[in-house]
Amino acid sequence: MHVASLALTDFRNYQQAELTLAPGVTTFVGANGQGKTNLVEAVGYLSGFDSHRVATDAPLVRHGAQRAVIRAGLVRDARRTSIEIEINPSRANRVQLGGHPVRPRELAGTVRTVLFAPEDLALVKGDPSDRRRFLDTLLVARAPKYAGVKADFERVVRQRNALLKSAGGRRGRPDAGGTSDPLQTLMVWDEQLIDLGSALLAGRIHLLDQLNPLLGKTYDAVADASAEVSAGYRWSLGEDVDLTVDRTVLAGALRAALERRRREELERAVTLVGPHRDDVLLSLAGVPAKGYASHGESWSLALALRLASYQLLRDDGTSGGEPILVLDDVFAELDVERRSRLAALVGDAEQVLVTAAVAADVPATLTGARVRVERGTIVDA
C-alpha cells in the first residue's frame, strides 16, 4: 500500500496543504520546526488514530481552529481508495472511507504504517506502558479484532477498580446499607477480566513468538554485530506458569493469580493482575537492555524492533497490504555506517517516507523524491 496524495486542513502548523506522493522513497527536508514531522505524523494517524508524539488529539489541531482534517488517497494493488478523518478534540472523530461515513473502529487495520522516530528510544529505556503500547498497536495492525478486545479489557479494568474502591470503603462499615457482598459482583468482573485478558495475553504472546526470530535478524543487520537479542514477555501471573498461547491455560493462570492476590487488590483498590501490568523484557546477550545497553545499542534495538514489525506486517499474508514505512528524523541519530545499512534494509519497501533537517544525513541511495517544507507550507514537491 502507498499514500498517493495527502491533504491537510488545520492540522498542526498546516492551515492548508496538499501534496502528491509516489511509491518508493520520499524525503521531506526542512529546518527544525517547519512541519516535516507533522506531515508524516498525519500519515501515522491514519493507521491507529493516535500520534507518535502526543497522547491526546488537541495538539493536532492548529492553534485557533476547531477541527483538523486529514484526507489521504491510498493505492493498494493498483486499487485506489480514500480516507478522510476529521479530528475533533471535544467529540468523536468523523471518518469516511471511500466517501462513505464509517465508524472509526471499522477503519482499524485499513492503513498500516510502521513509524520509527526519536521517541522510540522509550521502547528500550522507557516505562512498561511504552512497550505494551508497541505490542498492542502491532497486534491491532495484524488482527483488527484486538482493537475491540483491548478497549473492552480496559473498560473492565476501570469497572473493577471502581468496584474495588467502593468495596474497600464499605469494609470499614459493614452495615452501610445494601445486602449484597461487593465480592459477589467482583466475581462477575473477574470472569470478564479472565475472558478478555486471556484473549489479549494469547495475542501478545503469539505476536512475540513471531517477532523474535525477525528481531534477531534486523538487529544484526542494523548493528552489524551478532548479538543474542530477545524480547520476552514479562507477566504479572507469577513465575510458576509457563508462557503459552493456549487460552484455557492462560485463563486458569489468571484465575489463580486473581485469587492469590485478592486481599492485596482489596487493600490497594486496584487491579493488580492482568495484561495491563505486564512488560516486555528486551535483552542483549542475556543482559536486560534497559539500564545496561549503551545509547547506540539502545538505538539499534529500538530500530530493530520497528523493522521487525515492518517485516512481520509485510509478510503476514493477510489482505492488509504492504505497510508504509516512516522514518522520522532518524538518520541524524545514527552514525554513517548504520545510516547506510538502514538505507539498504528499507530500499525495497513499497513506500518509505523520510524526514531530515539536513539532506546530507540521508544516504544518497535513499533520497528518492524530495519535498521541501518551510513554515507550514510545502515549497517544492
Next chain:
Amino acid sequence: MYEGVVQDLIDELGRLPGVGPKSAQRIAFHLLQADSEDVRRLAQAMLEVKERVRFCTVCGNVAEDAECRICQDPRRDTAVLCVVEEPKDIVAVERTREYRGRYHVLGGAISPIDGVGPDDLRIKELLGRLADGTVRELIIATDPNLEGEATATYLARLIAPMGVAVSRLASGLPVGGDLEYADEVTLGRAFEGRRRLDVP
C-alpha cells in the same frame, strides 16, 4: 444570553437528554411563537406524567395503576419472565409480538464506575417473584455490552441454585443485513452461537 425567563427555559430544555444548546434555543423560540393552548397542553402532559404515572409494583414497568397493563393481563404466561434493564426495553420486546410472558425491569445494569451495584437494581424484587416457584424460565435480555453481560452473569449465578431455567438472548447478525458489513465482534459472536440446520 437572552432575557430572564427565556434563558431559564433554554437552560431547562438544555438539561434534557439529547438536547444541546442549539436545539434548546430552537425549541424555546418555537414555544414562544406557538399557540398558548398548545403550550398549555404540553405543560399539562408533562405534569400529568409526573403525577399519574408510577412504576408497576410488580415488574417496575411504567404504569398508571399500581400494576402495569402487562402484569394485569391474565393472558400473559406467568411461567416465563424476561429481565430487561429499562421500561423502554419492554416496548422493544413487545414490538416483536413473539413473547407472551411477563417482564421484570432492573432499572439499569451493574456499573461500578457509575456507582451502580446489585443493591441499586431491582434484584431483591426479582428474587421475591421467583420464590414461589411459578416462574420456570428466566430470559435475561440486558444490553449486549460489558455492563449488560456482567449483570446477566451476576443474575445467572444468583438464580442457578433456585432451579429456574436461565437463558440469555442470543447475539448475532442483524436480519436483512449483509455479512460483509458485520463488524468482527458481532460476526465472532454469531459464529459461537451458530446452530445446526436440521433437514426434515
